[in-house]
Amino acid sequence: MSRTGPFRTLLLSRLREFYREPEAIFWVYGFPVLLAIGLGIAFRERPPEEVRVDVVVAAAAPDAGATAAALKALEGDRRFRARSCAGEECAQRLRLGRTDIVVVARAGGVEFRFDPTRPESILARARAEDALQRAAGRIDPVAVAERQVEEPGSRYIDFLIPGLLGMNLMGGGLWGIGFVIVDMRVRKLLKRLVATPMRRSDFLLAMMGSRILFMLPEVALLLLAGSLLFQVRVQGSLLAVLAVSLLGAVSFAGLGLLVACRAQKIETVSGLMNVVMLPMWLLSGIFFSSERFPAILQPVIQALPLTMLNDALRAVILEGAGLASQSLRIAGLVLWGAASFVLALRWFRWS
Amino acid sequence: MPTGAKGVAIRCSGLRKRFVSRSSTVDAVDGLDLEVRSGECFGLLGPNGAGKTTTIEILEGLLPPTSGEVEVLGGRWDAHADDLRQRIGISLQETRFAEKLSVRETLDLFRSFYRSGLPPEEALALVSLQEKSGAWVGKLSGGQRQRLAVACALVGDPELLFLDEPTTGLDPQSRRSLWEVLRALRARGRTILLTTHYMDEAERLCDRVAVVDHGRVIALGSPGELVARLGGEHVIEFALEAGADGLREEDYRGLPGVSGARIDLEGVALTVTEPHVTLPALLERLGRERLALARLATRHVSLEDVFVDLTGRHLRDDTASTAA
Numbered sequence: 001m002s003r004t005g006p007f008r009t010l011l012l013s014r015l016r017e018f019y020r021e022p023e024a025i026f027w028v029y030g031f032p033v034l035l036a037i038g039l040g041i042a043f044r045e046r047p048p049e050e051v052r053v054d055v056v057v058a059a060a061a062p063d064a065g066a067t068a069a070a071l072k073a074l075e076g077d078r079r080f081r082a083r084s085c086a087g088e089e090c091a092q093r094l095r096l097g098r099t100d101i102v103v104v105a106r107a108g109g110v111e112f113r114f115d116p117t118r119p120e121s122i123l124a125r126a127r128a129e130d131a132l133q134r135a136a137g138r139i140d141p142v143a144v145a146e147r148q149v150e151e152p153g154s155r156y157i158d159f160l161i162p163g164l165l166g167m168n169l170m171g172g173g174l175w176g177i178g179f180v181i182v183d184m185r186v187r188k189l190l191k192r193l194v195a196t197p198m199r200r201s202d203f204l205l206a207m208m209g210s211r212i213l214f215m216l217p218e219v220a221l222l223l224l225a226g227s228l229l230f231q232v233r234v235q236g237s238l239l240a241v242l243a244v245s246l247l248g249a250v251s252f253a254g255l256g257l258l259v260a261c262r263a264q265k266i267e268t269v270s271g272l273m274n275v276v277m278l279p280m281w282l283l284s285g286i287f288f289s290s291e292r293f294p295a296i297l298q299p300v301i302q303a304l305p306l307t308m309l310n311d312a313l314r315a316v317i318l319e320g321a322g323l324a325s326q327s328l329r330i331a332g333l334v335l336w337g338a339a340s341f342v343l344a345l346r347w348f349r350w351s
Numbered sequence: 352m353p354t355g356a357k358g359v360a361i362r363c364s365g366l367r368k369r370f371v372s373r374s375s376t377v378d379a380v381d382g383l384d385l386e387v388r389s390g391e392c393f394g395l396l397g398p399n400g401a402g403k404t405t406t407i408e409i410l411e412g413l414l415p416p417t418s419g420e421v422e423v424l425g426g427r428w429d430a431h432a433d434d435l436r437q438r439i440g441i442s443l444q445e446t447r448f449a450e451k452l453s454v455r456e457t458l459d460l461f462r463s464f465y466r467s468g469l470p471p472e473e474a475l476a477l478v479s480l481q482e483k484s485g486a487w488v489g490k491l492s493g494g495q496r497q498r499l500a501v502a503c504a505l506v507g508d509p510e511l512l513f514l515d516e517p518t519t520g521l522d523p524q525s526r527r528s529l530w531e532v533l534r535a536l537r538a539r540g541r542t543i544l545l546t547t548h549y550m551d552e553a554e555r556l557c558d559r560v561a562v563v564d565h566g567r568v569i570a571l572g573s574p575g576e577l578v579a580r581l582g583g584e585h586v587i588e589f590a591l592e593a594g595a596d597g598l599r600e601e602d603y604r605g606l607p608g609v610s611g612a613r614i615d616l617e618g619v620a621l622t623v624t625e626p627h628v629t630l631p632a633l634l635e636r637l638g639r640e641r642l643a644l645a646r647l648a649t650r651h652v653s654l655e656d657v658f659v660d661l662t663g664r665h666l667r668d669d670t671a672s673t674a675a
Contacts, residue, residue, distance in 0.1 A: 005463060006463045006464050008463075009459055009460045009463040010460065010463075012456075013449065013452055013456065013460050016451065016452060016456065017449050017451045017452060020451040020487075021451060187446065187447035187448075188443055188445060188446045188447065189446060189447065189448065189449070191413065191443060191446075192441070192443055192446045192448075192503075194413070195411060195412075195413055195436070195441040195443070196436060196441075196461060196464040196465070196507070197433065197436035197437045197464050197465060197466075197507075198464040351413065
């Protein structure tokens with residue numbers, strides 16, 4: 001017979017209960033990655049749009065050579081998608097929005113037909129004229145050079161991944177500890193456990209240990225998905241990311257324990273968790289920067305644990321900051337976690 | 352390791368537990384004295400709400416009493432809790448174990464809390480649950496779950512076992528198989544304290560029974576002794592045709608061989624020593640009064656009769672007696 005210590009069996013039980021629950025696996029691991037993918041695609045940087053140009057080839061063209069030249073100039077430019085068609089068909093396509101502009105060759109020049117209320121038509125007009133004039137030999141007096149900026153690190157997905165990481169650590173701590181403990185209390189399992197010689201510290205440490213173990217794949221999966229699908233690079237050290245995530249997980253586990261310390265019903269703890277999480281979902285900069293909120297709210301927002309966690313994660317992941325530069329946020333998270341723990345243990349109800 | 356007076360497993364005196372809420376104050380346990388001897392199976396018998404569970408949870412050290420003394424295995428909960436927890440096994444009235452753990456895993460978990468105890472397979476064998484060893488708890492029937500709860504109470508190989516309503520809600524066959532488990536345990540010299548509101552359970556399992564009502568012990572003794580107090584071993588139950596007024600309780604007590612009489616909604620119950628003497632006299636008397644019988648039956652006296660005799664109420668339902 002193998003004898004294993006109570007901490008190990010408690011931890012093992014928690015792990016088994018978790019991985020045997022497919023729904024839990026999805027919400028903890030699948031959902032955040034799907035959310036990252038969905039939002040990453042929705043807010044991706046689009047390639048520069050083509051301008052759709054129709055060129056009218058009149059049957060009795062007054063100047064067939066000019067039309068050909070116009071078409072050629074536009075076709076040769078990859079910013080345009082040009083096609084030629086008959087006058088009536090072109091007018092129809094313009095009305096239906098299938099083309100942005102219609103170019104009609106005229107004696108000694110061209111005529112643009114377009115709807116001035118459509119921004120893309122105005123853009124098309126400017127671009128088409130520019131291209132035609134240049135093709136005809138216009139010389140620009142000012143030399144213009146372009147450099148297009150689209151670097152990983154400044155995109156929405158780069159902002160989003162650390163935010164989702166923080167959100168996930170918060171949810172995991174509150175659900176994975178708070179909900180699970182109240183569920184065990186409702187089932188009278190907590191009471192049954194304290195009726196054995198089990199040390200209460202073993203139980204709480206096993207809960208904490210399970211949170212830390214569940215957290216590792218959470219962090220790895222999100223970073224991996226970000227890296228593989230969107231080329232989100234971790235600028236700082238992975239160890240620093242892990243350390244901040246660990247601190248976040250433990251701190252929110254403390255908050256979860258506090259939320260669950262007295263609740264006797266699942267409904268109660270669900271409500272309490274929403275009260276705790278909702279302000280942070282909104283204010284702590286998961287999907288958009290917390291700096292968008294008025295200055296008067298900032299002291300409160302900056303004091304929220306998720307704000308500290310998200311800001312620290314962004315600093316490490318996006319800016320390559322070291323842990324030392326985040327010491328204030330780290331201290332804040334430690335304080336949140338420690339205070340929650342102490343209060344939770346003082347008020348904790350086992351039965 | 353504390354050791355108590357020889358032969359006494361549990362002793363409590365003047366036990367009181369008062370629950371105070373905004374709307375009411377309830378004395379769930381109201382001055383209860385008890386002594387459970389080592390090696391006996393002791394039953395706390397009473398209707399729902401009598402204070403059985405509160406009492407057993409105080410004795411288990413899960414609930415502090417408002418006042419009173421508790422001594423378990425010679426120790427006290429405030430001084431020797433760690434030691435006592437190692438030496439007792441507990442099955443609560445209702446525990447829902449983790450559904451996604453197997454029976455064996457659940458037992459392994461509980462076994463790991465005890466310094467010494469039974470191998471989990473042996474505990475499973477004691478409750479005849481070996482073939483379910485690998486099954487998830489969520490897949491077990493009610494009776495199997497209850498046997499698992501008892502196995503979890505046994506896995507630490509306790510000297511003293513607390514079982515709160517171990518067979519409530521089980522089908523007759525599951526109840527019987529659990530009784531077998533408990534009988535076997537007692538045969539191994541374990542002390543058992545159980546609560547029940549089933550008469551037959553107390554009669555079949557318990558060496559001694561304390562009848563509890565309104566937080567107090569109202570009768571104590573072996574099932575045989577308690578039944579003997581009624582003065583007869585048999586009960587004649589009958590009802591008269593609807594509309595018949597019948598006789599008064601005193602009239603029935605005057606019949607030969609009758610030691611007690613009760614009239615309630617269901618009819619008349621006579622406690623008698625010798626049915627073959629009483630029955631002819633009863634029929635003759637009813638015939639003389641021109642009272643027709645709707646039904647008549649005789650049976651052995653049970654603890655139910657003891658409880659009704661003591662409280663004027665039945666155990667299961669709380670219908671008050673109509674007797675004046």
